[in-house]
Amino acid sequence: PKKIGEDIAKETAKEWKGLRVTVKLTVQNRQAKVAVVPSAAALVIKALKEPERDRKKTKNIKHNGNISLDDVIEIAKVMKPRSMAKDLRGTVKEILGTCVSVGCTVDGKDPKDLQQEISDGEIDVPLE
Numbered sequence: 001p002k003k004i005g006e007d008i009a010k011e012t013a014k015e016w017k018g019l020r021v022t023v024k025l026t027v028q029n030r031q032a033k034v035a036v037v038p039s040a041a042a043l044v045i046k047a048l049k050e051p052e053r054d055r056k057k058t059k060n061i062k063h064n065g066n067i068s069l070d071d072v073i074e075i076a077k078v079m080k081p082r083s084m085a086k087d088l089r090g091t092v093k094e095i096l097g098t099c100v101s102v103g104c105t106v107d108g109k110d111p112k113d114l115q116q117e118i119s120d121g122e123i124d125v126p127l128e
Contacts, residue, residue: 007034019045040079040098047071048104062103069107069114072096073125089125093118 008023011034019042026033038046048065076083076091083091096118099111106114117123 004032004034007032011036015046016042040075040095041102043075043078044072044095044098044102044104047075048102064103064105066105066108067099069123072099072106089118092125 004025008025012021012023016036016038020039021042022037022039024035024037026035044067045063047067048063050063050065072095073088073092076088076095079095080088080091083094085091085094093115096106096111096115099106105111114123118125
């Protein structure tokens with residue numbers, strides 16, 4: 001049990017410091033494998049490239065950064081296997097919804113407006 005805790009700490013310390021991520025623990029023949037499964041919110045916050053803060057000291061952080069639509073599409077490609085959407089357009093809209101929750105803007109616009117523009121067909125999102 002102690003070794004597993006150390007493994008989890010080692011896996012998450014590298015690039016997920018200060019972010020809340022899910023860790024998938026696979027146990028087979030008393031051997032434990034650790035894999036980090038980042039949530040959409042964690043990927044969005046990571047794309048903002050903000051300086052890391054101590055989560056214990058600052059609660060309910062509002063992120064007011066800005067990411068590009070290309071970043072959102074990249075995140076959507078990572079999340080595609082876990083998304084409920086039929087195609088990448090739906091997944092991109094899911095990630096934009098996460099951007100609303102995180103509190104960041106996309107290309108300087110409100111993510112809700114971009115969702116509407118994608119629905120109206122004003123913005124083209126690749127299908128793959």
